[in-house]
Amino acid sequence: MTTYLLRRMLSTVPLVVGVSIIVFGILQAMPGGPLAVYLDNPYITGKDLALLRHQLGLDQPLYIQYIRWFESYMSGRWGVSYASGEPVGRLIAGRAPATVLLMGASFMVAAVFAITAGVYSAVRQYSLFDYSVTLFSFLGISVPVFWLGLMLQLLLAVNLGWLPVAGFGAADNSMDVLRHLIMPTIVLSLFIAGRWSRFTRAGVLEVLSQDYVRTARAKGLSERTVIFRHALRTSLTPVVTIMALDLAGLFSGAVVTETVFAWPGMGSLLIQSISNVDYPTLLAILMLSSFAVILSNLLVDVLYGILDPRIVYR
Amino acid sequence: MPRKSSLYRDTWRRFARDRLAIGGLIILLTLGLAAGSAPLLARFAPNQVDLRKLDAAPSRAHWFGTDDLGRDEFSRALYAGRVSLSIGVLSAAVAAVAGTTVGSSAGYYGGGVDSVLMRATDVVLSIPPLPLVIVLSAIAKPSPLILILIIAGIGWMGTARLVRSAFLTIREGEYVEAARAMGCSNLRIILRHALPNSLGPVIVAATLAVGNAIITESVLSFLGVGVQPPTASWGNMLQHAESTMATNPWLSIFPGLFILLSALSVNALGDGLRDALDVRMKE
Numbered sequence: 001m002t003t004y005l006l007r008r009m010l011s012t013v014p015l016v017v018g019v020s021i022i023v024f025g026i027l028q029a030m031p032g033g034p035l036a037v038y039l040d041n042p043y044i045t046g047k048d049l050a051l052l053r054h055q056l057g058l059d060q061p062l063y064i065q066y067i068r069w070f071e072s073y074m075s076g077r078w079g080v081s082y083a084s085g086e087p088v089g090r091l092i093a094g095r096a097p098a099t100v101l102l103m104g105a106s107f108m109v110a111a112v113f114a115i116t117a118g119v120y121s122a123v124r125q126y127s128l129f130d131y132s133v134t135l136f137s138f139l140g141i142s143v144p145v146f147w148l149g150l151m152l153q154l155l156l157a158v159n160l161g162w163l164p165v166a167g168f169g170a171a172d173n174s175m176d177v178l179r180h181l182i183m184p185t186i187v188l189s190l191f192i193a194g195r196w197s198r199f200t201r202a203g204v205l206e207v208l209s210q211d212y213v214r215t216a217r218a219k220g221l222s223e224r225t226v227i228f229r230h231a232l233r234t235s236l237t238p239v240v241t242i243m244a245l246d247l248a249g250l251f252s253g254a255v256v257t258e259t260v261f262a263w264p265g266m267g268s269l270l271i272q273s274i275s276n277v278d279y280p281t282l283l284a285i286l287m288l289s290s291f292a293v294i295l296s297n298l299l300v301d302v303l304y305g306i307l308d309p310r311i312v313y314r
Numbered sequence: 315m316p317r318k319s320s321l322y323r324d325t326w327r328r329f330a331r332d333r334l335a336i337g338g339l340i341i342l343l344t345l346g347l348a349a350g351s352a353p354l355l356a357r358f359a360p361n362q363v364d365l366r367k368l369d370a371a372p373s374r375a376h377w378f379g380t381d382d383l384g385r386d387e388f389s390r391a392l393y394a395g396r397v398s399l400s401i402g403v404l405s406a407a408v409a410a411v412a413g414t415t416v417g418s419s420a421g422y423y424g425g426g427v428d429s430v431l432m433r434a435t436d437v438v439l440s441i442p443p444l445p446l447v448i449v450l451s452a453i454a455k456p457s458p459l460i461l462i463l464i465i466a467g468i469g470w471m472g473t474a475r476l477v478r479s480a481f482l483t484i485r486e487g488e489y490v491e492a493a494r495a496m497g498c499s500n501l502r503i504i505l506r507h508a509l510p511n512s513l514g515p516v517i518v519a520a521t522l523a524v525g526n527a528i529i530t531e532s533v534l535s536f537l538g539v540g541v542q543p544p545t546a547s548w549g550n551m552l553q554h555a556e557s558t559m560a561t562n563p564w565l566s567i568f569p570g571l572f573i574l575l576s577a578l579s580v581n582a583l584g585d586g587l588r589d590a591l592d593v594r595m596k597e
Contacts, residue, residue: 014433014437015433015436015437015440018433018434018436018437018440019437019440019441022437022438022441026449026450026453029453030453031453138578138581138582138585139574139578141525141577141581142525142529142574142577142578142580142581143574143577144529144532144533144536144570144573144574144577145533146532146533146536146552147532147552147566147569147570147573147574150552150556150559150566150570151566151567151570153559154559154560154563154566158559158560248439248440248441248442248443249442249443251442251444251445252442252443252444252445253444255442255444255445255448256444256533256537259537270445270448270449271448271537274448274449274452274537274539275538282449282452283449285445286441286442286445286446286449289441289442289445290440290441290442293440293441293442294440297440
């Protein structure tokens with residue numbers, strides 16, 4: 001187990017390096033490169049730029065620049081936001097809670113919904129319920145997230161006036177935040193629940209045709225016991241894995257959802273940084289979210305081994 | 315009673331029984347035809363401004379209404395369809411070619427080539443896709459061609475993995491060994507022997523990728539980093555509509571319905587193709 005853990009952890013090293021090379025490449029490809037912020041400043045002459053370039057080591061070979069950049073990144077020096085002058089780390093830390101709240105709420109709603117719908121549509125295969133779930137999951141996969149958000153705003157906020165159109169609400173009033181959270185959560189969980197319910201359905205269907213399920217039925221166990229005690233445990237393991245692996249997709253969805261609902265998280269920060277041409281913030285969000293994905297994949301692998309006793313560590 | 319049966323005939327028979335997939339195909343062809351013949355169907359030029367008809371609700375003259383510049387929404391939606399659908403199809407095609415190239419090289423050669431290519435695939439898979447394309451298109455200020463390349467850049471990994479695993483089995487096949495014994499070059503074996511045998515997964519992955527690409531394009535254009543106005547795409551029509559959503563709801567309803575309809579029918583089509591082409595599901 002320990003060697004497995006160690007090996008699995010080592011295998012994330014090339015991923016971290018790979019992601020950082022891509023992000024560094026983007027930094028190099030940006031118009032103006034790392035000194036872009038000074039290019040429009042009338043008080044900085046070409047001579048100053050050359051001096052800066054030398055002082056900051058930007059005249060060094062690219063691989064040395066990369067190593068130094070990577071080092072400082074890993075020790076938490078992510079630079080200063082071009083837009084607000086704040087350190088990028090503090091800026092992101094201020095935005096992260098809202099994103100975690102939105103993603104956490106959506107994850108839970110989607111998981112409960114997808115597992116319930118998936119299990120029942122597998123148990124009652126080819127019933128009306130099953131067809132509705134299939135249709136629904138197709139809709140969930142195909143609907144553009146931002147448009148769904150706009151339509152909900154139009155219906156629930158503008159026309160019916162039940163919910164606030166957008167925003168976070170007063171941070172010290174949890175009921176107010178909750179009311180603001182409802183629509184973004186519906187949108188983001190629908191976006192992901194369609195996929196998950198299909199996986200659940202397929203997983204349960206596969207398990208239901210296994211020998212040990214037939215044995216359990218032959219023993220005279222009630223259908224309820226067969227499904228909940230025997231089938232569900234095994235069939236949910238791969239589903240849980242897929243849920244965790246979809247974190248990258250969930251974050252992508254959150255970026256759009258936050259933008260539509262003016263939710264003050266990392267996603268809307270990303271979009272703001274684009275209109276502000278705030279490269280340090282952009283790159284830090286890209287790096288951090290990728291690292292989060294790599295980390296969660298690692299956790300899933302470990303968790304998977306604990307959940308499924310058939311997996312043997314080598 | 316012997317019936318003529320071939321791989322394609324069998325596939326088509328299974329596919330034709332799938333009503334959802336056939337429905338998707340029909341809707342998709344209709345949308346494509348309508349967008350393709352936009353100059354014939356549209357009664358107004360897509361960017362024709364009419365100051366006497368600002369913000370008009372849907373009527374017989376303007377089926378989908380007009381926007382705040384008096385442009386006919388129906389005509390714009392048709393022309394936007396050309397842009398959105400072709401970006402979707404082309405970027406899925408580019409992604410399929412790239413993914414097949416990577417996957418077949420990795421699977422066929424194995425060893426070091428395989429590990430390098432697959433680690434690279436894992437790296438791209440680790441970056442949340444939408445933020446990556448948003449950042450890329452923000453710095454590239456994209457023309458449609460660059461947009462296609464960027465969207466394809468996040469869509470090739472699935473195909474690469476599928477093709478690789480197909481190739482891992484195929485390269486052990488006796489017919490591949492026979493071809494090698496006859497002195498075929500590696501490239502010829504890949505192109506003539508191995509690739510045709512792994513075409514099923516490629517077709518399915520490419521079809522499903524079209525749906526994703528259409529949605530990605532619409533998101534990018536909605537955020538203002540995709541197709542640039544005045545060229546209409548369904549995504550940037552929605553961006554334009556957002557500010558006047560409360561007073562002119564029709565502007566935000568129709569373009570979104572088109573995106574939904576095309577993504578939905580592509581996905582239904584891809585799902586049907588998967589069932590029809592999947593060897594394991596053969597009767």
